Amino acid sequence: MERPQPPRRIRLSTNPAPEALAELKLGDVVYLDGVIYTGREGVYKMALEDGADLPLDLPAESAANFHCSPAAMQREDGTFNLGAVTATASFRFTKWIGKWFAKSGAKLILGKGGMSSADYRAHFVPNGAIYLTTVGYGTGALLGRGVKKVRALHWRKELGLAQAMWVIEVENFGPFIVESDLEGNSLFERENAKTAANIAKAYEGTRPAVLKRFGETDDRSDELI
Amino acid sequence: MIPLDLIQRTAEVLMEKAAIEIPQDYLDGLKATAAVEDGDLSSFVLQAMLENYEAAKEDRRAMCGDTGCPRWYVKMGNEARLEGGPVGLEAALRRATANATNNIPLRPNRVHPLWRTDHDNNVGINAPEIEYAFEPDSDWIELTTVHKGGLFGTDYRMLFPSDGIEGIKRFYLDSLVAFGKRGLACQPAIIGIGLGGSKDTCMVLGKRAACLRTVGDRNPDPKIAALEEELKELGNSIGMGAMGFVGKSMVVDCHIEVGYCHTGGMQMSVHAFCLSSRRAVARLYANGRVEYRTDPEWFTQYQRRETVEWNAHSHQEESA
Ligand code: SF4
Numbered sequence: 001m002e003r004p005q006p007p008r009r010i011r012l013s014t015n016p017a018p019e020a021l022a023e024l025k026l027g028d029v030v031y032l033d034g035v036i037y038t039g040r041e042g043v044y045k046m047a048l049e050d051g052a053d054l055p056l057d058l059p060a061e062s063a064a065n066f067h068c069s070p071a072a073m074q075r076e077d078g079t080f081n082l083g084a085v086t087a088t089a090s091f092r093f094t095k096w097i098g099k100w101f102a103k104s105g106a107k108l109i110l111g112k113g114g115m116s117s118a119d120y121r122a123h124f125v126p127n128g129a130i131y132l133t134t135v136g137y138g139t140g141a142l143l144g145r146g147v148k149k150v151r152a153l154h155w156r157k158e159l160g161l162a163q164a165m166w167v168i169e170v171e172n173f174g175p176f177i178v179e180s181d182l183e184g185n186s187l188f189e190r191e192n193a194k195t196a197a198n199i200a201k202a203y204e205g206t207r208p209a210v211l212k213r214f215g216e217t218d219d220r221s222d223e224l225i
Numbered sequence: 226m227i228p229l230d231l232i233q234r235t236a237e238v239l240m241e242k243a244a245i246e247i248p249q250d251y252l253d254g255l256k257a258t259a260a261v262e263d264g265d266l267s268s269f270v271l272q273a274m275l276e277n278y279e280a281a282k283e284d285r286r287a288m289c290g291d292t293g294c295p296r297w298y299v300k301m302g303n304e305a306r307l308e309g310g311p312v313g314l315e316a317a318l319r320r321a322t323a324n325a326t327n328n329i330p331l332r333p334n335r336v337h338p339l340w341r342t343d344h345d346n347n348v349g350i351n352a353p354e355i356e357y358a359f360e361p362d363s364d365w366i367e368l369t370t371v372h373k374g375g376l377f378g379t380d381y382r383m384l385f386p387s388d389g390i391e392g393i394k395r396f397y398l399d400s401l402v403a404f405g406k407r408g409l410a411c412q413p414a415i416i417g418i419g420l421g422g423s424k425d426t427c428m429v430l431g432k433r434a435a436c437l438r439t440v441g442d443r444n445p446d447p448k449i450a451a452l453e454e455e456l457k458e459l460g461n462s463i464g465m466g467a468m469g470f471v472g473k474s475m476v477v478d479c480h481i482e483v484g485y486c487h488t489g490g491m492q493m494s495v496h497a498f499c500l501s502s503r504r505a506v507a508r509l510y511a512n513g514r515v516e517y518r519t520d521p522e523w524f525t526q527y528q529r530r531e532t533v534e535w536n537a538h539s540h541q542e543e544s545a
Contacts, residue, residue, distance in 0.1 A: 113408065
């Protein structure tokens with residue numbers, strides 16, 4: 001068996017220059033330095049639908065939006081106990097992402113599982129942004145190690161701990177894998193196209209269910225048998 | 226009489242062990258998977274996970290930032306007596322869940338489904354789940370906590386006898402492929418399959434097959450054991466690995482549990498226990514002794530019994 005090749009490893013700022021982003025290739029492994037903030041459905045709703053003012057200066061403070069809720073607590077004295085950090089699946093947030101770029105000036109979207117190349121072309125490419133995916137996705141302890149300090153916790157009361165906006169200082173924070181590039185290509189889609197070629201073989205000797213389900217047919221008058 | 230404060234203290238230790246220490250059987254299984262993985266990216270993911278488990282243990286921090294939904298499996302010996310009875314036990318487990326969520330810390334994942342209310346302690350209406358089983362001729366109580374992660378990787382379908390093994394394989398592959406893309410199921414996983422029962426028991430059996438059996442364990446029915454092996458190989462032959470990258474790491478092991486079902490049906494459920502296959506177990510005795518382990522040993526002969534009466538003696542002879 002051929003030994004698998006380890007990917008290229010790169011350090012990147014959380015406010016990256018366009019040239020640094022242009023350097024990155026799909027499948028590169030990235031470690032981040034700087035400041036990141038968490039933002040998911042709660043933050044997007046507050047900022048984009050309810051029109052709340054952003055509680056920090058974006059993108060000056062950070063151009064890296066992490067789809068994440070950390071395993072963390074705020075102690076009674078106001079300090080933080082932050083353990084592990086793992087992303088949440090990003091495809092659920094596509095409906096907000098265009099407006100979020102306009103409001104936040106983000107250059108890096110960090111999360112789990114990426115979005116579609118159609119979303120990258122529609123929203124990421126015009127804003128000069130790329131998507132970095134977490135790894136595993138269970139590498140929460142490794143990511144936790146890269147956290148130097150919790151700088152602030154915004155909208156704690158309004159959104160609860162999990163949905164609140166955590167602003168975090170990080171160093172050598174990773175690993176992440178480059179999932180989209182400045183042209184809007186998707187690593188997951190590339191890999192999916194490769195695996196799709198083999199899948200039919202695994203299905204040999206299987207049979208479709210005798211009773212179908214809606215979704216397997218879109219004809220709602222179908223009797224499904 | 227097993228004291229309540231011993232139950233609560235032990236439960237808090239279990240919460241921490243589950244969140245931080247990957248069980249050895251899963252770790253060994255993942256290492257075996259990593260040894261044969263030849264996809265570049267899939268292989269990188271597995272190596273990163275192996276480093277991650279070490280980091281978690283060294284730092285005493287949760288292995289995954291999504292600490293899942295903590296739940297409890299309680300097995301009571303028929304002769305066990307608890308201080309405060311079952312109501313006291315449930316309060317102790319709820320207190321332990323809340324305390325551990327704050328102290329480790331865990332992510333306060335549990336919210337109201339409609340109002341999204343979060344008590345920040347993983348306790349709420351019907352949460353954490355507490356499930357029970359009993360064991361003859363014993364005076365201990367066993368507590369197992371499982372921190373099941375993953376919104377993805379689970380499905381149910383009513384199949385019929387005429388679907389046969391080919392239909393089982395099709396639904397199995399459909400589930401793996403659907404949730405394996407982009408690695409939504411955080412594979413390679415322990416796949417649990419429930420067959421038969423009714424819809425609810427089928428789901429329960431599949432979940433327990435994934436979460437309460439260890440890697441390498443086989444169903445005592447030799448034909449089901451062979452099917453477990455076959456489905457494991459089948460899952461790893463899709464051509465998909467960790468995170469949905471090209472590779473062959475989908476299934477660390479496959480476990481099947483069955484229940485007698487309606488003569489016309491063949492219910493099937495599929496469950497994936499992810500890269501953070503978190504479980505921790507303790508047996509508590511009345512004299513205060515506590516034994517920790519990671520194998521729930523849930524599916525005993527008694528749990529899988531198919532007769533009206535339970536005759537311990539004849540079962541011992543059978544297995545001898
Ligand atoms: S599925 Fe498992 S490994 Fe993946 S993010 Fe959830 S808990 Fe972590």
